[in-house]
Amino acid sequence: MQTTYLHSGWEFIERGAEGRSVGTVKPEWLPAQVPGHVHLDLVANGVIADPFVRMNELGCQWVDLADWVYRTSFEWEPQEDFPKRVLRFEGLDTVCSIYLNDEKLTEHDNMFVPLELDVTGKLKEGRNDLRVEFESAVRVGNKRKKEYFAEQNLGENVDRLDDRSFIRKAQYMFGWDWGPRLVSCGIWRPVSLLEFAGRIVDVHAKVSKKDGDIYVIDVSSEIEGEGAVIHCLAGIGCHVGDGSFVLKSPLLWSPDQPYSLTLTSGLMPADADLMPFQVDLDEAEDDEERLEAGVIQAGLLSEDAMDVWETNVGVCEIKLKQEPDVYGESFEFEVNGQPIWARGANWIPDHSFPSVVDAARLRDRLEKAVDMGFNMLRVWGGGLYETDEFYDLCDELGILVWQDFAFGCAYYPDTGAWKDVIAREAEVNIKRIRNHPSLALWCGNNENHEMFFNQWGGPAVQPPRYYGSNLYDEVLPAAVEAFDKGRSYIASSPIGTPPDESVVDAKRRGPNADGYGDQHNWDVWHGRGDWKYYADSKGRFSSEYGFASSCSASVWAKTLDETDWDPHSPVVKWHDKTAKGHDTFHGYVELHYPKSETLEDWVYYSQLNQRDALRLGVEHYRRSPFCRGSLIWQLNDCWPVQSWAIMDCDGNYKALGYELRRLYADWxxxxxxxxxxxxxxxxxxxxxxxxxxxxxxxxxxxxxxxxxxxxxxxxxxxxxxxxxxxxxxxxxxxxxxxxxxxxxxxxxxxxxxxxxxxMRLAPPALLTVSTHSAGVLRIATTAPVFDLMLTSDGDPSPFRDNFITSFDEVIEVRCDKLPESIEARSLAGHHRIKTTRSPV
Known part of the structure; x- marks a missing residue:
């Protein structure tokens, strides 16, 4: 197969702009980046200011009400060896029409589903023109809402069935309580021309356990066109066509960090439990003879392969156990027959414009998760089905994945053609993700059942039924059963109690009650407020809970003008989407820490308060016999913001990040x-x-x-x-x-x-900082220090250890090199720094 990426020469314009003037000037086509998003292209061309800076988000809302057109051209010459030609868009965001040489090929309407178009017979020798016309997702969503409300006879007062409910794209892009409203559009993932006689369309490697220590991997492939399929598992062997690999006492994949355990070999590096798996589509007709002759071996595929598909396979069994017990009903993950205590956080898309997130950025974030002791991430339902690189890294690093389907905090249309749309979306993404050993759970949505059960917004704005339930109770579980049979599925998170009489205590009924299912503990922050109330929870598995804080000063420096540098400035408030209220947010911190007079104070005190909050929360859950998991809200941020994130949008640990190394340690x-x-x-x-x-x-x-x-x-x-x-x-x-x-x-x-x-503390001591050895700084102090925070021009990232409390005269801090500038403050105040280039 021949793949030609079509990423060059793109340009864009607002639809209709060619025919009008702005003053005396007519807009022209401008260069565009593909993969990308319209907001990024507008910034690059000087049309709008960076929406992450100051309050520019507010000034570019017009972008989402406009329609946008992208175009490019490419040269093509036919080759007899490749009679079939397919145009593949891996991600289109979202409502669009595609034209080739001015012929409309199709319309597309799902950010989560790739689009493939058979262009055999439609390509011209020489130049070909490709055009994608995007419609405003906001306008289309509102139009569909109006039509659906009329169809369902719904009143205009019904809440949480809004524009985003009718557009299959990442819901967070419409705005959240930690993210901006930048709905956007664009060709957000790669575009390519595929030419082939035959190709591999899908591969399934299903692991099952037989008697004792015998495991079987059943392999099957779907192809288009001609060819014979060969499945090869490194170190095991090959099969021509579908078949099974039988493994005796294999090294089992597990989330244990940093090692996996095998009874026969002792401790092994975590990635040793992954086996290379390759599938070859071969045009040779004598594969059986070649296999018998030993020509085809695991990892050695024929040179004349028409198509090759590669991944890693791990032998692993993961189950969600929900069983009655003395506390109510358990919610516990079991890996390879052993119960685990799940430690991790919720993952949101790592940027407001997800095309920006590449493999290197993902590795940075996920390796930091491992550094903090994570063994699980929940891919939250208001975001994306993540990229292949994300799941590959989770496999490699030993991180279990709880995968929500892409529905969150809203009602959704669930009748007629909508069921077909979601069935297709589920099939595509289940097939893409199911081979990963790290995949632990499918979940129908985020908080939608709780929203209906607890009547968010009050009874007057509720729909007459739970819109979306047909998807979570019928369409999605049927898709999991059909395409990933045996994988655990829950309809919603939090899942809570069954809707029957089995729970006698009315206070313990419902999706978010104590004793049953997983729990989103927002009684702290959104409920009673102060973090001391974490100690009251009897949640069986806390899958969302958190406390907000500021991003680092170095992020503020990229975001604010010098006139904004105040904890109460309008711009700082704008970058607080928590919906709690500015004064209340500060009030929560001031229950425990001094009032913030400067923005630097606010960074320091709010991060410490977040650290203290989650220290109590994690410790309460871990020391309680009834709880089996902690997934903090949230790991990461998508833009510069004050939020519940453990690390800010630049990947800097907040104070909590350093503490989690201890809180999430095995002991x-x-x-x-x-x-x-x-x-x-x-x-x-x-x-x-x-x-x-x-x-x-x-x-x-x-x-x-x-x-x-x-x-x-x-x-x-x-x-x-x-x-x-x-x-x-x-x-x-x-x-x-x-x-x-x-x-x-x-x-x-x-x-x-x-x-x-x-507290009464010793005055800030003079700190003498020097290099000690490769990667280590020594800090000499004449007095104890409490929560010593080290930064370099406001940036904490050079210091791998931070927020240190110590009674030692010399403190060692991991740091790649001695920064040119160092700032230090502790609970006692700001410290003077003396740096030397020789050991103390």
């Missing part, structure tokens, strides 16, 4: 205080028993003096948790005491006895 300590009593909990979510010494030390925060020590010995079996030490704080000065807890083989933790804003 973890947690301090719990009730009045004068403090309990030290330990959690062992590894596959090994843990025998350890344990201690709690009390220090004076002014002098650094050690006041008291409590110590003991403890042990925990795998997948267990418990209290390992209990102490009485009577007589300690609350405003001058910090507790530091430590145990063998795991990171220590600490607790201030008073609110940070009320």
């Amino acid at each position: 973890m300590l947690s301090l719990e205080r009730q009045n004068a009593t403090v309990r030290l909990h330990a959690c062992n979510d590894s596959i090994f028993p843990w025998e350890f010494g344990v201690a709690i030390e009390a220090y004076n925060t002014l002098s650094g003096e050690l006041i008291e020590v409590w110590a003991g010995e403890a042990g925990l079996e795998p997948d267990s948790r418990g209290v390992v030490l209990e102490v009485d704080l009577t007589g300690l000065n609350v405003s001058e005491t910090i507790l530091v807890a430590s145990a063998t083989d795991t990171a220590p933790t600490w607790m201030l006895l008073g609110e940070p804003k009320n």
